[in-house]
Amino acid sequence: MVNLTGVVLKSAAYFSKKLKEFTEGRRDLFPKLEKAIDPSKDHIWVHAASLGEFEMAVPVLKMLKNKYPEHKIIVSFFSPSGYKNKKKHPLVDHFTYLPLDSKKNARKFLDIIQPEMAFFIKYDFWPNFLNELKAGKVRTFLVSGVFRKDQAFFKIYGKWMRSALEAFEHFFVQNKESEELLNSIGFENVTVAGDTRFDRVAAQIEADNKIDFIEDFKDDQLLVVCGSTWPEDEDLMLDFINNSSSIKFIIAPHEIKPEKVEKLRRHISIPVIKYSEKEDRNLKNYRVxxxxxxxxxxxxxxxxxIAYVGGAAGNTGLHNVLEPATFGIPILIGRNFEKFPEAQRLRQLAGLFSVKDKDEFTAIMTSLYTDTDFRRKTGMISGHFINSNTGATRILEEYL
Structure with a gap:
């Protein structure tokens, strides 16, 4: 029987670059995997839907490497964006795409990698893979899981999906709501452990963060870092930036295509320089x-x-507010962040501000710039938010 999903995806690939990458990345997947995997070794499988979930997995990968140093770690991605950006990593022995979820594919994939344990990050539940893991009695865990009441598991028609969840030896979830939802359908093997992303970003403080050219550029002045910005975010910021004479700005656009960077640059009227042209320049002379x-x-x-985190001024999705929060600084974002609980919680605590237009951006930035005590207290809230939510990886390790 022909796999209809595979046929549809191959056809659609002619019209979509992303779908083309999706299908081409899986070409000859099994022969490549058979060549890469040494069947005499012990393996641990970690699955991440995409790049964001992989970042959540990093503390877990580090823990697994320390706890099981002789095991080889295999990481699978569902999306091309994850696979393309993480083809090499010191904590991972093999990267692979996840085959499409059919019984035949799941069985063949697991026959090749023969994992002793399997870890799924946050979500991305594939029934055939889970059923084959259950059949093979492979210890399987959900890490930083999130469940919502509108998911099929909790509907009358969701019995077949609920049965796939029986593959999990234990669910480590982010919040009480997820625990209660799982309890409501008969799963008691649940621990509210939190989000491993907090462990990931908290570790950044202990890393070597020194960047010489940024120290030269900052020149002991107040610095605003605007991260992962889109044009809608830049529209909020540019008036304030162009009228600032005693603040320095770093802008890290989400898309760094030359034509888009040049368009941004043309809208900045104060001295501006790109990273790619910084050599032999006195960076102290530039403000952006x-x-x-x-x-x-x-x-x-x-x-x-101060940090501004992009994505929420438009509808592309808010980027990671935890990264700046770990350094104990105030954070600004756009207004579309309803689907991002960490931003909602941080805003409720008053460590983050949402702005709807350039006037609000200017007002908040002016207050943070002129009132040192206000800026310091807001930053302390952000830092405490991170510190009080770490420990998800430790809970998993203690269980193992």
Whole structure:
């Protein structure tokens, strides 16, 4: 019988770049996996839907490497964005795409990797894979899980999905609501452990965050780092930036295509320089630094006095507010953050401010800039929020 999903995806790939990557990435998946996997070794399988879930998995991967140093760790992704960006990582022995969820694919995948344990991060529940794990009696865990009452598991018609959840030896969930929902359908093997992302970002403080050129650029002045910005975010900020004479700004656009970076640059009227042209320049002479590169934003937040996190001014989705919060600084975001509980909680605590337009952005930024005590207290709230929510990885480790 032809797998209808596979046929549809292959056809759709002609019209979508992302779907093309999705299908091409899975081409010859099993032969590649058979070549890469040594059947004489012990393996642990960790599945992450995409890049965001992989970041959540990093503290878990570190713990697993320390606890089971002889085991090889295999990480699978469902989306191309995760796989493309993490083809190598010191904590991972093998990266692979997850095959489409059919009984045949699940059985073949598990026959090749033969995992002793399997960890699913947050969600991405694939019934055939879970059923095969259950049949093979593989210890299987959900880490930083989140459940909502509108999911199929909790509907009258969701019995077949609920049965797949029986594969999990234990559920480590983020909140009480998830625990109660699982209890309501008969699962008592649940622990509210929290979100491993807090462990991930808290570890950043202990890392080496030094960046010499940012120190030169900051020049002991107040610095605002604007991370993962989209054009809608930049529209909020530009008036304030262009009228600031004693504040420095780092802007890290989400998209760093040259034409988009140049468009942003043309709208900045104070001295501005790009990362790619910083060599042999006196960075102290510039007021705005555009990071037209990737991999520096997390460390750049360590130099910030205030942060703006992009994505919520439009509808692309709010980016990670926990990264700047771990450094104990005030955070500004746009107004569309209803689906981001950590931002909602931080706003309720008054460690984060949501702004709907450029006037609100200017008003909040002016208050934070001029009132040192207000800025310090707001930042302390952010830092405490991170510190009080760490420990999810430790709870998992203690169970294992």
């Amino acid at each position: 630094l555009i990071l037209d590169t990737i991999g520096l934003l997390g460390r750049a937040y360590s130099y910030a006095n």
